[in-house]
Amino acid sequence: MNRANAMRLALVASALVLATGCHQEEPLGVQVEPAGSLRVVTVLPRSLPLDTVARVEASATPARGAAVTAALSSSEAPLWQGVLRSLPSGAGTSVGARVLDATGAVLGQVDVPGVELLKHHDALVVLVPRATDSETARTAPVIDAVVGSRASVSPGAALKLRALAHAVDASEVLTYAWSATSGTFDDATAVDAEWTAPLRRGAVNLTLAVTSARGAVSTLRFSVDVELAGGGDLVHTASLNHAPVLTELGAQPVSQARVGIPVTLQAVGVDDDGDALTFAWTATCEGTFENAAAAATRFTPSAAPQAACDNCRLTLRASDGFGAHRERSLDLCVTNPLPPSIIGASQSETDVSAGRPVRLTAMAADPQGEPLTFAWTTNTGLLGNAVRERDSGSVDWVVLSCIPVDTPPTITLTVTNLSGLSATREFTVEWGDLLCGEFPSCAATLEDSRVTLAADCTTEQTVWIPDGYTFDGAGHVLTAVDPRGRRFRGAVLSSLGTTAHVRAVTVAARGLSELACDGGAARLRGILFEGASGSIVDSEVLDVNQKEGEGGCQEGVAIEVRNARDAETVTRVEVLRNRVARYQKAGISGTGRVELNVEDNQVDGGGPVPFIARNGIQFSDGATGRATGNRVTGNAYSGGETTGSGILVAGGAYYDMALCEDVVIFENTLVENDVGINLSQAEEDGGPLSVSTRLRVTRNTVAHDGPVVTNGYPYQAGISDLGGANLISQNHVSGPGYARETEPDVTFDVDVVAGAASRLEFLTPIRETGVGQCSEELVVQSQDTRGNLSALTAPSLVLEVAGTAAPGAVLYSDATCTQALATSGTGWALALEGPQQEATFYFRATQAGALTLTATGDGASGTQAHTVR
Numbered sequence: 001m002n003r004a005n006a007m008r009l010a011l012v013a014s015a016l017v018l019a020t021g022c023h024q025e026e027p028l029g030v031q032v033e034p035a036g037s038l039r040v041v042t043v044l045p046r047s048l049p050l051d052t053v054a055r056v057e058a059s060a061t062p063a064r065g066a067a068v069t070a071a072l073s074s075s076e077a078p079l080w081q082g083v084l085r086s087l088p089s090g091a092g093t094s095v096g097a098r099v100l101d102a103t104g105a106v107l108g109q110v111d112v113p114g115v116e117l118l119k120h121h122d123a124l125v126v127l128v129p130r131a132t133d134s135e136t137a138r139t140a141p142v143i144d145a146v147v148g149s150r151a152s153v154s155p156g157a158a159l160k161l162r163a164l165a166h167a168v169d170a171s172e173v174l175t176y177a178w179s180a181t182s183g184t185f186d187d188a189t190a191v192d193a194e195w196t197a198p199l200r201r202g203a204v205n206l207t208l209a210v211t212s213a214r215g216a217v218s219t220l221r222f223s224v225d226v227e228l229a230g231g232g233d234l235v236h237t238a239s240l241n242h243a244p245v246l247t248e249l250g251a252q253p254v255s256q257a258r259v260g261i262p263v264t265l266q267a268v269g270v271d272d273d274g275d276a277l278t279f280a281w282t283a284t285c286e287g288t289f290e291n292a293a294a295a296a297t298r299f300t301p302s303a304a305p306q307a308a309c310d311n312c313r314l315t316l317r318a319s320d321g322f323g324a325h326r327e328r329s330l331d332l333c334v335t336n337p338l339p340p341s342i343i344g345a346s347q348s349e350t351d352v353s354a355g356r357p358v359r360l361t362a363m364a365a366d367p368q369g370e371p372l373t374f375a376w377t378t379n380t381g382l383l384g385n386a387v388r389e390r391d392s393g394s395v396d397w398v399v400l401s402c403i404p405v406d407t408p409p410t411i412t413l414t415v416t417n418l419s420g421l422s423a424t425r426e427f428t429v430e431w432g433d434l435l436c437g438e439f440p441s442c443a444a445t446l447e448d449s450r451v452t453l454a455a456d457c458t459t460e461q462t463v464w465i466p467d468g469y470t471f472d473g474a475g476h477v478l479t480a481v482d483p484r485g486r487r488f489r490g491a492v493l494s495s496l497g498t499t500a501h502v503r504a505v506t507v508a509a510r511g512l513s514e515l516a517c518d519g520g521a522a523r524l525r526g527i528l529f530e531g532a533s534g535s536i537v538d539s540e541v542l543d544v545n546q547k548e549g550e551g552g553c554q555e556g557v558a559i560e561v562r563n564a565r566d567a568e569t570v571t572r573v574e575v576l577r578n579r580v581a582r583y584q585k586a587g588i589s590g591t592g593r594v595e596l597n598v599e600d601n602q603v604d605g606g607g608p609v610p611f612i613a614r615n616g617i618q619f620s621d622g623a624t625g626r627a628t629g630n631r632v633t634g635n636a637y638s639g640g641e642t643t644g645s646g647i648l649v650a651g652g653a654y655y656d657m658a659l660c661e662d663v664v665i666f667e668n669t670l671v672e673n674d675v676g677i678n679l680s681q682a683e684e685d686g687g688p689l690s691v692s693t694r695l696r697v698t699r700n701t702v703a704h705d706g707p708v709v710t711n712g713y714p715y716q717a718g719i720s721d722l723g724g725a726n727l728i729s730q731n732h733v734s735g736p737g738y739a740r741e742t743e744p745d746v747t748f749d750v751d752v753v754a755g756a757a758s759r760l761e762f763l764t765p766i767r768e769t770g771v772g773q774c775s776e777e778l779v780v781q782s783q784d785t786r787g788n789l790s791a792l793t794a795p796s797l798v799l800e801v802a803g804t805a806a807p808g809a810v811l812y813s814d815a816t817c818t819q820a821l822a823t824s825g826t827g828w829a830l831a832l833e834g835p836q837q838e839a840t841f842y843f844r845a846t847q848a849g850a851l852t853l854t855a856t857g858d859g860a861s862g863t864q865a866h867t868v869r
Contacts, residue, residue: 079237509545
């Protein structure tokens with residue numbers, strides 16, 4: 001039965017019902033509102049695993065009514081389609097599709113809201129599912145669907161279309177472009193577009209291209225039938241393609257090219273469909289590509305264009321094999337330049353020796369005006385402190401100790417322009433110093449007025465520190481050895497000039513012979529500062545000795561700071577936190593017009609030896625300064641006629657030396673030395689000085705636990721002073737080696753050459769104390785007329801107070817003012833104690849004003865005025 005006969009049959013049946021006049025109380029079982037339907041076309045992206053797709057299901061959920069689901073059919077792999085029927089017409093239907101494998105797992109899906117269904121007409125939805133488990137970064141816009149008001153349209157009729165798409169980056173703006181093989185669009189760039197069908201019947205292909213702000217394009221093509229009376233069962237065609245994207249494009253060197261020199265080209269192309277891409281390079285200037293079909297290749301210009309830079313455009317075209325392509329370009333500056341020229345050069349010295357830097361300077365010009373680089377190299381020595389100013393450059397060159405045999409020093413400058421062309425200039429110097437033997441000069445770097453060791457180093461001659469430089473050992477070891485057939489002479493590491501600094505280096509000696517005893521500049525030293533101010537910190541000096549550690553020559557000082565006694569200026573050197581051990585003659589020594597701050601060092605003399613008398617820290621021949629917080633041990637001699645000292649201050653006519661004045665020796669620890677602190681300054685006849693040197697020896701800890709006197713002098717003392725009106729106070733001396741009873745007239749705790757006691761001296765400064773507060777400590781000591789420590793016949797003293805603050809004032813024996821001194825007549829009783837003949841006390845006053853303290857005893861007296869506020 002054809003459609004016309006069926007319609008006539010329906011009309012006859014209707015007439016029969018009317019003719020009989022039957023009355024039906026219940027409504028007929030027919031739908032009053034005509035049903036809508038939906039033609040679904042699903043395009044699977046090539047990025048999905050198409051070979052695992054088993055079925056595709058489409059579903060429609062109306063705003064009212066039940067959802068309808070149907071399996072779609074496929075005549076070719078990427079395309080699945082079908083019709084969903086019995087849906088209410090009107091707006092608000094949600095449409096979706098799921099892509100399933102044989103197990104029912106979802107491979108991809110998409111959902112589209114707000115589809116409107118017309119009465120009696122199929123709507124069209126072209127869906128593009130997205131993979132559910134894909135982690136691949138996308139570059140092109142995502143097209144979710146195109147919704148058409150009808151699946152087919154009559155000739156000349158209008159079809160409403162709506163695009164649903166989004167950008168990978170939500171902030172990116174998309175543009176739309178509609179096109180068709182026939183028919184017209186009212187606005188081909190609108191998201192919601194209206195297409196008017198042609199008057200000719202048949203299938204028409206429509207295309208939606210969506211472009212991101214970065215130029216990435218996604219294209220969806222689908223067919224619409226132009227038919228009379230709505231058409232029949234339609235079969236639609238559809239396809240999806242993402243154009244390739246060139247995410248990277250660059251050249252090395254950056255946009256610069258020279259005729260005949262290859263430029264490396266690098267590009268990265270990606271395709272959201274996973275399509276294999278093909279590439280094609282083209283150039284607007286003369287030249288050849290190493291491989292014009294490769295994303296990464298090289299281009300060699302063969303001629304410089306006449307145009308100004310940028311004068312050569314390179315373009316890369318990437319194609320996906322499905323009709324889509326993308327192009328990107330970069331511009332090169334192709335030149336054919338001339339090399340630079342060095343137009344002037346100079347050097348500060350031509351004849352050089354170790355430790356003396358030479359400053360080299362050059363000027364250059366470039367014909368093209370391109371920027372220039374200056375590169376300095378040398379066949380020996382160190383280069384550093386390079387400076388660039390416009391088209392000139394300079395650098396320092398220095399040798400620290402020696403140069404190799406048959407290696408005349410040469411420094412080469414290479415000036416290079418931006419095009420890679422260069423010019424060179426050689427500088428030569430006349431070397432007038434030592435040549436290297438078995439060991440080369442130390443490997444080091446030179447920069448920012450600092451020499452930094454690059455590795456442990458062995459040297460056969462002195463390593464010099466250039467004037468004003470810091471020698472940074474960087475934790476490495478600098479070891480001195482004898483040259484073959486000769487002996488090492490001089491310092492291992494020495495300053496050269498007026499300023500130097502040393503840090504973080506270990507200076508040592510190994511196997512030095514004692515073929516002869518050297519004097520003057522040839523004497524063995526570990527670190528020597530000669531006429532130079534600066535610092536020696538955080539370093540070690542070990543084994544600076546001869547004859548396997550048994551050398552008897554008066555050399556082998558670990559750290560020595562020297563200056564002429566009549567020098568115009570004082571050299572000031574900080575010697576901090578160093579460790580010295582196994583030295584031959586002395587640990588740390590300051591001689592001449594120097595001011596030395598020796599603090600927190602470890603000085604180990606190694607114990608009694610019979611071949612040399614060692615000193616730990618020494619100030620001599622006019623040196624001054626401070627020795628604080630050091631630990632000095634084991635400077636002892638088992639021979640005769642002399643002793644070793646922990647800290648020695650030596651000067652005066654007896655030694656043909658200048659006097660050392662105002663040296664402060666404070667809070668050091670001195671253990672197992674023959675003499676802990678030895679103030680050995682004397683007149684020409686060896687007697688006490690006639691002038692005051694004002695040395696201050698306070699709060700040191702001096703100990704000698706061995707009862708045996710090791711030296712044959714014989715003499716041991718915790719503190720020994722030949723006399724110079726020096727302050728010796730509050731030191732702690734202990735151990736049988738310094739006890740007077742161990743060997744009378746040989747062992748002493750404190751031994752001072754002085755006259756008879758004649759005065760009492762307050763050793764602590766004037767105090768200013770608050771009312772009712774306990775004062776700081778006050779120390780009083782008995783002295784001779786010149787100020788040397790000397791004992792009274794009777795140690796008992798009486799302290800009296802006077803002044804406006806005296807009423808109610810009390811003297812105490814403790815720092816908290818809880819134990820008052822015993823009274824004695826109108827004052828308080830106090831006794832001088834110990835080898836330093838001193839007493840300590842405190843006061844507290846109840847009213848403000850002046851407070852004068854007077855100490856008297858055994859015919860001597862002393863006064864000091866204080867203030868109470």
